[in-house]
Amino acid sequence: MAAAAQQTGGRPDTAAPYAIELRGISKAFGPVQANKDIDLRVRKGTIHGIIGENGAGKSTLMSILYGFYKPDRGEILVNGQPITIADSQTAIRAGIGMVFQHFKLVQNFTVLENIILGAEDGGLLRPSLTKARGVLKQLAQEYQLNVDPDETIDELSVGHQQRVEILKALYRQADILILDEPTGVLTPAEADHLFRILEGLKAEGKTIILITHKLREIMEITDSVSVMRRGQMVASVETDGTSPEELAELMVGRKVLLNVEKAPPQPGAPVLEVRDLKLVDDEGVERLRGVSFDIRAGEILGIAGVSGNGQTQLLELLGGFPEKGAKVSGSIRMNGQELDLTGTKSDAATRRARGIGHVPEDRQSEGLIMDFAAWENVAFGYHHAPEYNRGLLMDNAAIRRDAERKMEHFDVRPRNPNLAARNFSGGNQQKIVVAREIERNPDLLLVGQPTRGVDIGAIEFIHKRIVELRDSGKAVLLVSVELDEILSLSDRVAVIFDGRIMGERLPDQTTTGELGLLMAGVTDTDHHDAEDGIPPAHAHVDEQPKEPR
Amino acid sequence: MDFATIIQILDSAVRLMTPLLLACLAGLYSERSGVFDIGLEGKMLMAAFTSASVAFVTGSAWLGLLAGIAGSMALSLIHGLASITFRGNQLISGVAINFLASGMTVLLGIKIFGLGGRTPALTDGGRFNEVTLPFADALRDVPILGPIYSELISGHTILVYVAFALVPLTWWVLFRTRFGLRLRAVGENPASVDTAGVSVTRLRFAAIALAGILCGLAGAYLATGLSAGFVKEMTAGRGFIALAALIFAKWRPWNALFATFLFGLLEAIANRYPNLDLGIVTVPSMFMNALPYILTVIILAGFVGRAIPPRAGGEPYVKER
Numbered sequence: 121m122a123a124a125a126q127q128t129g130g131r132p133d134t135a136a137p138y139a140i141e142l143r144g145i146s147k148a149f150g151p152v153q154a155n156k157d158i159d160l161r162v163r164k165g166t167i168h169g170i171i172g173e174n175g176a177g178k179s180t181l182m183s184i185l186y187g188f189y190k191p192d193r194g195e196i197l198v199n200g201q202p203i204t205i206a207d208s209q210t211a212i213r214a215g216i217g218m219v220f221q222h223f224k225l226v227q228n229f230t231v232l233e234n235i236i237l238g239a240e241d242g243g244l245l246r247p248s249l250t251k252a253r254g255v256l257k258q259l260a261q262e263y264q265l266n267v268d269p270d271e272t273i274d275e276l277s278v279g280h281q282q283r284v285e286i287l288k289a290l291y292r293q294a295d296i297l298i299l300d301e302p303t304g305v306l307t308p309a310e311a312d313h314l315f316r317i318l319e320g321l322k323a324e325g326k327t328i329i330l331i332t333h334k335l336r337e338i339m340e341i342t343d344s345v346s347v348m349r350r351g352q353m354v355a356s357v358e359t360d361g362t363s364p365e366e367l368a369e370l371m372v373g374r375k376v377l378l379n380v381e382k383a384p385p386q387p388g389a390p391v392l393e394v395r396d397l398k399l400v401d402d403e404g405v406e407r408l409r410g411v412s413f414d415i416r417a418g419e420i421l422g423i424a425g426v427s428g429n430g431q432t433q434l435l436e437l438l439g440g441f442p443e444k445g446a447k448v449s450g451s452i453r454m455n456g457q458e459l460d461l462t463g464t465k466s467d468a469a470t471r472r473a474r475g476i477g478h479v480p481e482d483r484q485s486e487g488l489i490m491d492f493a494a495w496e497n498v499a500f501g502y503h504h505a506p507e508y509n510r511g512l513l514m515d516n517a518a519i520r521r522d523a524e525r526k527m528e529h530f531d532v533r534p535r536n537p538n539l540a541a542r543n544f545s546g547g548n549q550q551k552i553v554v555a556r557e558i559e560r561n562p563d564l565l566l567v568g569q570p571t572r573g574v575d576i577g578a579i580e581f582i583h584k585r586i587v588e589l590r591d592s593g594k595a596v597l598l599v600s601v602e603l604d605e606i607l608s609l610s611d612r613v614a615v616i617f618d619g620r621i622m623g624e625r626l627p628d629q630t631t632t633g634e635l636g637l638l639m640a641g642v643t644d645t646d647h648h649d650a651e652d653g654i655p656p657a658h659a660h661v662d663e664q665p666k667e668p669r
Numbered sequence: 670m671d672f673a674t675i676i677q678i679l680d681s682a683v684r685l686m687t688p689l690l691l692a693c694l695a696g697l698y699s700e701r702s703g704v705f706d707i708g709l710e711g712k713m714l715m716a717a718f719t720s721a722s723v724a725f726v727t728g729s730a731w732l733g734l735l736a737g738i739a740g741s742m743a744l745s746l747i748h749g750l751a752s753i754t755f756r757g758n759q760l761i762s763g764v765a766i767n768f769l770a771s772g773m774t775v776l777l778g779i780k781i782f783g784l785g786g787r788t789p790a791l792t793d794g795g796r797f798n799e800v801t802l803p804f805a806d807a808l809r810d811v812p813i814l815g816p817i818y819s820e821l822i823s824g825h826t827i828l829v830y831v832a833f834a835l836v837p838l839t840w841w842v843l844f845r846t847r848f849g850l851r852l853r854a855v856g857e858n859p860a861s862v863d864t865a866g867v868s869v870t871r872l873r874f875a876a877i878a879l880a881g882i883l884c885g886l887a888g889a890y891l892a893t894g895l896s897a898g899f900v901k902e903m904t905a906g907r908g909f910i911a912l913a914a915l916i917f918a919k920w921r922p923w924n925a926l927f928a929t930f931l932f933g934l935l936e937a938i939a940n941r942y943p944n945l946d947l948g949i950v951t952v953p954s955m956f957m958n959a960l961p962y963i964l965t966v967i968i969l970a971g972f973v974g975r976a977i978p979p980r981a982g983g984e985p986y987v988k989e990r
Contacts, residue, residue: 186864188988209866224861226854227980237854238865240847248847288865 137200139164139296139327140185145194147180154180156351158194162296162344167318167328169338169359172348173371173547173575178331179221181348182298186218187211198296212239217289221301223281225273231284232256232269235291252291259290263320264313279310286317297321298329303337304572307426308603308636315341333371333575335364347371368576382587385611388417391564391595392438393453399433399619402445407433409619410450415564420586420596422610422627424603425639430619431599432481435568437461438597439478440468455563472501477562479553481569481599487553488541495523495537498556530555531581547578554582564595571605583609603632617641672813676820678937683825684895685940686933687832688713688887688904692911693918693925694832694839695883701843701920702876703856703981707763708748709884710908711770716741716888718774721788721899722781724795730893733795734828737892738885744770745881753873756985767908775901786901788892797826797894826894828886835883839922852876856979859986869986884908906962913965919976935960 142160146153154177162168172178184191187205196203198214205211211218225234232252240248253269260266265283273281282302289297299318303311318328318341330342338345339359346356347370355370392415399408407430415421425431436442438452452459454474460466468478480486488497499508499519508519523537530551532544541549550570557565567586571579586609590596600606606613607627615622615638622638692709699706719740724733744766751762775786782788802823809819843849851872855862859869891907892899910932917931918924938945939957946952 187866207866208864212866218864220864222860224858224864226857226861228857229854233850233854234861237850237861238867240850243847245845245847245850 137164138162138197139199140329141197141200142181142185143195143197145181145184145191145196147184147189147191153351155184155191158353160346160353161356162327162329164199164327165322165325166343167322167330167341169342169345170329170331170348171333171335171338171345171367171371173333173577176348176371176575177351178348179300182218182300182329182331185211185298186216212292212294215293215295217292217294217297219282219285219289219297219299219302221304223285225281225284227274228272230270230272231267231276231287234273234284235269235288239292255291256287259287262324263290263317265290265317277310278305279307279313282306282314283317294326296327296329298331300331301333302330303332303334309640311337335367338367339364371576380583380587380608383591385419385590387419387611388593390414391417391455392597393451394438395451395453397434397437397450397452398448399430399437399442400447401433401443407446407619408437411616411619411621413614413621413624415595415597417563417595418590418593419611420590420598420609422598422600422606422613423616424600424606424613424635425616426601429616431568431616433619434616435478435481435566435597435599438471438476438566439480440466440471440476468501469504472562475563476566477557477560477564478566479550479557479568479570481572483550483553488549490542491540493538493540494527494532494544494552495520497541497552498523498526498537500556502556502560526555526559527552529559530585545575547574550574550582551578554585558585558589561592562594564597565589566597566599568599569601570598571600571602603635607632607635615639673816674941676816678934678941680821680824681937681940682930682933683821683829684933685936686929687825687829688891688895688907689911689914689929689932690832690926691828691835691883691887691890692908693914693929694835694922695880695887696912696915697839697918697920697922697925698852698876698883699880700915700982701856701979702852702873703859703979703984703986704748704752704873704877705759705763705983706748706877706880707760707909707912708744708766708770709880709911710904710906711763711767712741712744712881712884713888713891713908714774714902714904715744715770716885717892717903718778718788718888718899720885720889721791721892722777724791724893725789725898728792728794730795730797733893734886734889737889738882741885741888742878742881745877745884749874749877752985753870753877756987759983759985771902774899778899778901788899791893791897795893796897797828797890799824800827800830826890828890828894831886832890833926836922836926843922848875853979856981859981863986863988873986910961910965913968916976916978917968920979932961932964935964
């Protein structure tokens with residue numbers, strides 16, 4: 121890492137003007153007040169976190185700073201100078217760079233082409249490309265931002281794509297870097313690398329604004345933190361002087377339980393028995409290489425792993441919708457009965473009829489139809505149920521009543537069954553899906569990434585419901601890339617790597633370090649000292665006192 | 670089939686492919702920027718009409734050409750307004766343009782010239798003349814190369830040479846200039862361009878304007894180069910064939926040259942041999958004439974490899990975080 125810090129190096133200099141100062145920023149979208157009288161001060165050369173639940177207005181605020189939206193009211197000062205940011209070009213000229221949650225890269229362009237796009241030096245490409253190549257080399261050395269400049273984006277891993285976004289900002293000489301939920305798509309190792317990069321940037325005097333809803337990241341890397349709640353800035357504190365509990369409380373406006381309270385499991389008869397499940401996709405890639413496990417009644421089996429190691433295929437196969445053209449072998453027994461792996465009796469409807477509920481990994485494309493109303497979404501998959509039908513016609517009034525009841529149960533907000541799924545926040549969308557599946561009281565619930573992009577309040581709620589289902593004697597298969605979630609919810613943890621189950625552990629008898637090794641494909645027989653450096657990632661979360669609400 | 674016949678067929682193919690090539694490049698600019706353009710047909714038709722009309726009235730093929738470009742450009746702007754500014758459906762806007770052109774040209778034709786929708790035949794000044802390249806006559810008697818140069822390469826109208834020159838030019842613009850980089854980017858991921866501080870709307874309008882100019886050239890060539898005046902529905906589906914060629918060409922300029930040549934060749938063969946005698950059977954003329962269209966269907970049905978269109982094609986750009 122480049123240790124040669126400039127004179128500003130890392131130290132917060134209180135005399136200097138703030139890198140960013142916002143005064144009384146307000147922004148409304150129709151009747152929704154996304155930002156209300158926001159004040160924010162970010163010191164130069166620091167990492168400033170902005171934390172808040174989904175829909176708290178963090179991204180809107182940053183979009184205003186980057187010229188995507190015009191604020192209705194308020195002032196923006198960059199380095200002490202008042203500035204009107206009418207478009208992204210102005211923001212870029214003011215030295216602001218933004219790394220969006222969803223990367224803004226052209227997939228079939230090379231890294232170099234993406235870097236110069238919009239920042240070319242003239243009408244012809246060649247001089248710009250040559251210059252960018254040089255600059256890139258320099259930046260790579262300075263900040264550990266190594267990327268092959270001639271690779272196309274679609275051949276890069278997500279972590280590397282993110283580096284390209286950071287390089288894009290640096291190439292435009294950004295002094296202030298905004299990162300929106302940067303670790304949402306990263307593996308733990310990639311996230312750690314990102315943090316090292318950010319620290320390097322800070323050492324060079326850059327100012328970084330980190331938007332996240334993960335408390336761990338705030339505690340780990342920021343110097344100061346601002347908390348947003350429902351469009352308002354509710355607190356700005358030094359990170360050293362606060363705690364995860366305090367921040368969590370500020371975020372949701374009440375105390376939350378970060379640890380799931382649950383009674384010891386009382387496993388009954390096996391509900392699901394999976395034996396030697398194999399799946400080869402239509403491109404000939406082996407996605408599952410002989411997966412076997414059992415789940416008993418009243419038990420949650422967590423499957424941990426870095427995404428892309430076969431979890432998705434496993435869930436889809438159990439749910440009855442494996443990818444087209446996939447070749448499948450092995451056996452699945454549900455309550456002692458063999459399930460068809462192929463043919464018309466292997467579809468999702470049949471699986472549901474057998475008592476398998478499914479909360480898919482991707483709620484927006486598989487769990488919901490975004491443009492349909494909430495009440496319609498509540499009936500999907502169960503639309504043949506007798507109570508939803510009257511002869512040939514659907515009984516819409518009954519579905520609506522049922523939807524209202526379920527939305528009430530799951531505290532879906534706003535409680536308006538006529539609203540399109542798209543118009544709910546991520547957490548509430550997920551609640552709709554979970555409500556639909558859990559309220560059917562399935563014998564087995566498949567849950568994929570139940571809390572991805574979901575705010576803390578909803579996470580807690582969804583976790584509780586999953587535990588309740590397990591306590592009522594049902595089986596749950598939980599797939600998640602969040603180790604926190606796996607460890608706090610599961611009764612047993614299985615780690616998947618490259619289509620194989622690497623091992624099973626009991627959550628209270630393992631460590632994130634051990635699971636991390638298994639997730640990386642290192643088995644017990646391999647060397648143990650390989651990665652001593654893995655930080656105790658989620659330790660502080662686990663250490664929290666269990667406080668009743 | 671002797672050498673002279675082959676030269677003649679190829680020569681004819683070159684003439685016939687020219688409007689296809691121009692329209693195909695028009696579609697290339699538009700679709701590379703993420704705006705689907707099924708209105709190529711309508712724009713060409715409008716350009717053919719306006720160019721023939723103005724060329725007849727003024728007696729100048731060049732003024733006719735300008736009028737052709739203006740006519741096509743007007744429809745392009747309508748397409749842009751509907752599908753870029755107001756974020757309407759690009760396909761529906763394109764269909765509307767085709768209908769508009771098909772109706773307007775006949776209506777105006779009847780109203781102005783009273784010839785049942787056609788324009789009066791153009792005489793010499795109103796048409797583009799064939800350009801004889803230097804030494805074409807002198808080299809005519811050189812074996813093989815002589816006929817190729819003087820028959821096949823020489824002796825086309827200026828628009829044919831323009832069309833062919835546009836192929837390397839388009840390649841150069843697309844892959845070697847800033848405009849080209851941004852154009853390709855906006856068709857793949859407009860958000861990447863927008864967040865870089867470049868206007869998506871302006872880029873797409875630029876692309877559509879280029880498409881308007883090229884369709885104008887294509888239409889003018891049809892009416893004042895290939896034939897001598899406008900005839901009702903004279904484009905005869907060439908806009909759609911150009912679209913098929915564009916897909917076949919995978920949105921690449923050099924491929925577009927070969928794809929449109931293939932279509933031109935089929936048309937030339939059908940013209941040369943209305944009833945192709947294969948010894949055992951005689952292929953009827955209807956079938957021969959239908960060949961380009963049959964090829965179009967085959968290409969559009971996806972039998973010719975997998976073509977990946979620009980990723981953001983067909984989607985109006987809506988800013989989101």
